[in-house]
Amino acid sequence: MALVSMTGFTRVSGTFQTYRWIWEIKTVNGKGLDLRLRLPPGFDDLDRPLRQMTGERLTRGSCFISLNLQQEANAPTLKVNEQVLDAVLATMKKIEKRVDAKKPSLDGLLAIKGVLEPMEDEESEETRAALTEALLESFKEAIRDVEEMRRAEGAALEQILLQRVDELDALTKAAEDCPARSPEAIRDKLRAQIDRILEASSGLDEDRLYQEAVLLAGKADIREELDRLYAHCEAVRGLIAEDRPVGRKLDFLAQEFNREANTLCSKSNDTSLTAIGLELKATIEQLREQIQNVE
Incomplete structure (x- = not known):
């Protein structure tokens, strides 16, 4: 199943006897399903069935529904x-x-x-009931159109998200393979820092400095962050393949991606690794922006 976007628009017209109408439906992203209806006076009885039909088709997004209804004038x-x-x-x-x-x-x-x-022409109950049925049938067509448009846009979103995840995977691999992460590079950098400190103050205990160096080396290890980034990439791919709305879960994963990237940058011991971390953050933000439109 392709992802479903929360963005859609349609306009559907219909006629019944002397009546002509246009249904207009517009949906944009939102945290939940927020329906806003604008109906002509005297047609408030449509509110409940419209909400029910919309809720059966859509699960998230702000949905604006309007009905423009006109009646042709008869000879007096x-x-x-x-x-x-x-x-x-x-x-x-x-x-x-x-x-x-x-x-x-x-x-x-x-x-x-x-x-x-x-x-004044008095409208019979039978005529009003038939008009209501015609309006609701026309609305079913409109809500189906919106759903199809949201699915089409969702399919395009899916390709964009998968591309971003592939980029995050590649950046995570680049961080893992960064020369600055090698034990030799970390050891040499720590040794140089310790030598500078000893030169500045000969009274420091070398054993104590060694213990501090071990602690610093442990804090600089980003293995856990890398593993979680890889796991998040796989989780996104898995959610996209599910046959249900996954927008909220994807949004949560985007936050987790950003958390790991921030930690990676804070632990970085080299400008090259920091640059990869910043590129990770930029790609995560692009991913998050697209996820905001997923149902």
Whole structure:
């Protein structure tokens, strides 16, 4: 299984009767799964199923979901307001003997404000249920698209991580083979340091200096750090091969890599070994930056 990235984006459109919509999903890296939904008014009932479907597909990352829903306007339907019409006719009857005027025509009556009023189309429960189902089916397509994009980016991430691990392996081997680590080189360097100290102060005990030199030589030994660096490289390769989200474990390993590199640099007894340690730290940082995007 390839690694899965936490970065993805998709936009999916759909239609149902007079409705048109666009689902938009954007995911970026995050410590856990953080869902943020933006739904049109009156569609809050979609919140729970959307969260459930997303949680079944994604395990980590900040996920932004928005629904842009529009309804095409139908031709207006008009109805007669009987109460207003009755009131108009009653008033006309009262004043028809007092005013010499023609009887009102039909179009004249209908033109009076309030006699005709638009009818609001009432959406049936069946229509609303069918719309909700269509929206959720469309969302399933969108979340699948995001998942596929995250997998594609994860496959590219896998190659980058493996390349970085190979570089760390090579640097660890270079530190192991560094001439400054040979017993002869360490012995010569300690002897030169002791000679300088003895020349500066002839009153020092040579046996005591020898004991201190042994302790210093032990502290300068980086065998354990090298073994752990090798082990961490193998652990990263093993995690990448697992069929589950491993981003958190990889992040922990990146911290452990850095800890060993820091110790190696602090124990270094030569500039050449220090240079390798610094290059290790730089490569570890590149590895860590890429790991931040792994689910």
